[in-house]
Amino acid sequence: MRFSFFLSEAFGSMRRNWVMAMAAVITVFISTAILGAVLVTRDNLNQGATSLKNRVMIEVFIKDAATPAQTQALERKIQGLPDVKSYKYISKEEALRRFRERFGERIVANLPINPLPASYEIQVKNADRVDAVAQQFFSDPSVDNDPGTHNGVKYAKETVRKMLGTISLIEKGMWVTTGIFAAAAVLLISTTVRLSIFARRREVEIMRLVGATNWFIRWPFVLEGFITGLVGAVLAAAFVWVGNWGIANWIQSSQIDFLSLRVFRMWWQGGTWPLGLMPTLAILGALLGAVGSLVALRRYLKT
Amino acid sequence: MIVFEDVIKVYDPDVVGLQDFTCHIGKGEFVFMVGPSGSGKSTLIKLVLKELVPDSGRILVAGRNLGTLRKSRVPLLRRNIGCVFQDFKLLPNKTVHDNVAYALEVVGEPRRSIRRKVPEILSLVGLAEKTDSYPHEISGGEQQRVSVARAFVNHPPLLLADEPTGNIDPETAVGIMQLLVRINRTGTTVVVATHDRDMVNRMRRRVLQLEAGRLVRDERRGSYDQVTEEVGDAL
Ligand SMILES: Nc1ncnc2c1ncn2[C@@H]1O[C@H](COP(=O)(O)OP(=O)(O)O)[C@@H](O)[C@H]1O
Ligand SMILES: [Mg+2]
Numbered sequence: 001m002r003f004s005f006f007l008s009e010a011f012g013s014m015r016r017n018w019v020m021a022m023a024a025v026i027t028v029f030i031s032t033a034i035l036g037a038v039l040v041t042r043d044n045l046n047q048g049a050t051s052l053k054n055r056v057m058i059e060v061f062i063k064d065a066a067t068p069a070q071t072q073a074l075e076r077k078i079q080g081l082p083d084v085k086s087y088k089y090i091s092k093e094e095a096l097r098r099f100r101e102r103f104g105e106r107i108v109a110n111l112p113i114n115p116l117p118a119s120y121e122i123q124v125k126n127a128d129r130v131d132a133v134a135q136q137f138f139s140d141p142s143v144d145n146d147p148g149t150h151n152g153v154k155y156a157k158e159t160v161r162k163m164l165g166t167i168s169l170i171e172k173g174m175w176v177t178t179g180i181f182a183a184a185a186v187l188l189i190s191t192t193v194r195l196s197i198f199a200r201r202r203e204v205e206i207m208r209l210v211g212a213t214n215w216f217i218r219w220p221f222v223l224e225g226f227i228t229g230l231v232g233a234v235l236a237a238a239f240v241w242v243g244n245w246g247i248a249n250w251i252q253s254s255q256i257d258f259l260s261l262r263v264f265r266m267w268w269q270g271g272t273w274p275l276g277l278m279p280t281l282a283i284l285g286a287l288l289g290a291v292g293s294l295v296a297l298r299r300y301l302k303t
Numbered sequence: 304m305i306v307f308e309d310v311i312k313v314y315d316p317d318v319v320g321l322q323d324f325t326c327h328i329g330k331g332e333f334v335f336m337v338g339p340s341g342s343g344k345s346t347l348i349k350l351v352l353k354e355l356v357p358d359s360g361r362i363l364v365a366g367r368n369l370g371t372l373r374k375s376r377v378p379l380l381r382r383n384i385g386c387v388f389q390d391f392k393l394l395p396n397k398t399v400h401d402n403v404a405y406a407l408e409v410v411g412e413p414r415r416s417i418r419r420k421v422p423e424i425l426s427l428v429g430l431a432e433k434t435d436s437y438p439h440e441i442s443g444g445e446q447q448r449v450s451v452a453r454a455f456v457n458h459p460p461l462l463l464a465d466e467p468t469g470n471i472d473p474e475t476a477v478g479i480m481q482l483l484v485r486i487n488r489t490g491t492t493v494v495v496a497t498h499d500r501d502m503v504n505r506m507r508r509r510v511l512q513l514e515a516g517r518l519v520r521d522e523r524r525g526s527y528d529q530v531t532e533e534v535g536d537a538l
Contacts, residue, residue: 206392206405210386210405211378211410212378212409
């Protein structure tokens with residue numbers, strides 16, 4: 001069949017019924033934008049959750065007075081724990097360097113001595129085992145505990161686990177939202193296409209009358225739906241991308257409390273998303289449009 | 304060309320479209336179908352196009368039995384039948400030229416032959432001047448000529464016209480009818496459903512008269528109304 005004829009029919013009809021075409025584009029735009037936003041947010045949350053899980057870290061601070069033998073004993077103890085994924089020794093000098101990096105030269109310059117303790121940073125294999133591992137160091141003689149406490153062992157306890165729980169709950173909610181909006185998009189598009197075909201039922205009638213085959217009748221409509229869906233979805237993908245980029249930029253440049261900034265930075269991953277989400281959205285929109293047309297045409301092509 | 308044998312068509316719930324309808328229309332004939340509104344003329348035309356399927360009976364068009372014609376072949380059937388309707392059925396957003404060309408695009412006619420055939424048929428129906436006009440820019444009579452041009456551009460062996468002059472003033476109607484006669488002279492079978500008493504009486508062609516879905520008169524050189532012996536004598 002003659003593709004250029006179908007294409008000019010499709011474009012001609014979109015130009016003539018431009019209000020309808022606009023409505024369809026906006027419909028696709030809104031539903032794919034929401035879908036895209038949900039997917040991106042979900043993705044960011046996922047990354048955030050992964051980072052959080054990786055960050056379930058125990059810091060064990062060492063007394064300045066601890067002997068080298070005590071420190072070595074501590075290290076052997078860490079090595080011996082099966083739940084430990086990795087660990088790292090942070091010397092007093094390293095701790096000061098990090099402190100200087102974070103808070104600036106001025107504060108550090110006035111210090112007569114280095115007040116920061118050396119420490120071990122321990123990564124745990126499974127976030128659920130943090131408590132058990134941390135407890136091993138509560139009464140270790142080399143640990144910098146204040147008398148009667150175990151504040152020389154620092155780890156994110158309830159907060160992290162609550163956060164992980166919240167993230168997985170939000171994620172489940174997002175899957176449901178994604179499903180609802182995908183269904184809404186299909187419904188909206190097929191309704192829009194049905195309206196557009198209803199407005200053109202005379203055209204379809206004449207096509208049938210002069211002996212057009214069903215596929216000949218379908219092609220311009222399907223093409224129209226395809227183009228409409230593609231335009232709406234590409235706009236939506238661009239919109240979501242710019243939105244994500246803007247939010248990530250804003251979070252990074254804002255003077256929010258450094259802890260939450262860290263969390264947000266992890267969640268938004270500097271405004272990138274896995275390559276392919278944009279083409280996925282575009283193809284999805286185009287297919288939605290084409291399938292919507294086909295579904296809407298069915299009842300007009302019965303006989 | 305058209306054979307109806309004991310055809311019954313009843314619409315839901317039980318409105319009679321055609322009842323025990325039998326008739327033969329030969330190749331190359333020019334036939335008028337007359338009868339009051341609701342007598343079944345449009346139903347017959349739709350049955351020939353296989354837009355409707357009869358409840359019983361047999362319909363043959365150009366030797367093909369429509370009862371056994373596969374759905375996928377219906378477009379091919381329609382390409383061999385030209386159609387003209389009371390309301391013209393033109394696409395309002397296409398020019399005169401494009402409306403006619405449409406019937407050729409649909410059958411996959413090469414562009415070159417479209418460029419040749421469309422002006423040819425438009426000058427045949429006297430619309431060479433109006434090629435680039437849109438339907439709303441020309442008169443009803445001219446629109447109907449476009450519709451006739453579209454119906455005939457493929458040179459189909461059969462042309463059906465359902466009240467083609469119903470929306471047109473009488474003088475213009477004569478021109479349309481003459482066009483149909485010229486088309487008939489090329490060998491195309493022409494069937495015209497009409498209310499136009501004067502036209503039928505003037506032309507003296509075969510007349511099929513329908514009444515409530517039944518064929519009540521089939522006259523070779525008939526007039527619109529049945530003329531009894533006495534009335535005929537009195538005239
Ligand atoms: N789609 C339909 N549904 C129900 N009844 C119909 C339908 N089309 C036509 N009829 C009925 O069938 C009868 C014949 O109609 P039609 O063939 O259109 O007559 P004509 O063309 O001679 O005016 C009429 O009584 C009409 O009301
Ligand atoms: Mg009628």
